[in-house]
C-alpha cells in the first residue's frame with residue numbers, strides 16, 4: 001500500500017514539472033498568461049523548435065513515471081499514468097495550472113502499450129483534418145479537444161485488444177477532468 005502511494009506521489013511530482021512552463025520561465029515569461037503550456041501552445045508562442053522540445057520532455061516524463069513506478073511497485077503503471085497526467089494538468093510546483101495531459105499520457109502508454117498508443121494517436125490525427133474541414137465552424141470547438149473526446153473512448157476499445165487498458169482508463173479519466181475544467185473556463189473554443 002505504501003509502495004503504491006509512493007509510486008503515485010512520485011509520478012504526480014514528476015508530472016508537475018510542466019516543460020512548457022519551465023521553458024517559458026527560463027525565457028523570463030509565463031506562457032500561461034496567454035496560452036496553454038503544452039506543445040501546441042508552445043508552438044504558437046515560441047515556434048516549432050521550442051514546441052518539439054517541450055513535447056519531447058513531457059512525453060519522456062510520462063514514460064519515466066511509469067518505468068519508475070513499476071520498479072517501486074510492480075503493477076502500478078495505471079496509478080503512475082494517472083499521477084503523471086494529473087501532475088501535468090494540476091502541477092503542484094506551478095499553482096495547479098498546467099496543460100491538458102496529452103503528452104505525458106502518450107509517454108506513459110508508450111512504455112506499457114506502444115501499439116495502443118500508436119493506434120489511438122493515428123486515429124486522433126486522422127480525425128483532426130476531417131473535423132476542421134467539416135464540423136469545426138459549426139461546433140466552434142478546438143480540434144484537439146474534439147479529437148481527444150472521440151479518440152479516448154475508441155482508444156479504450158483498442159486497449160482491450162492491444163493492451164494497457166488500466167493505464168488507458170486511468171489517464172483518460174485524469175484528462176477528462178482537466179478537459180472539463182478547461183472548457184468551463186472557455187478554453188478550447190475555436
Ligand SMILES: O=P(O)(O)OC[C@H](O)CO
Pocket residue numbers: 037038039040041058098099100101102103104144
Ligand atoms: O495536453 P498537453 O499539455 O500535453 O499539450 C498537448 C499539445 O498541446 C497538443 O498539441
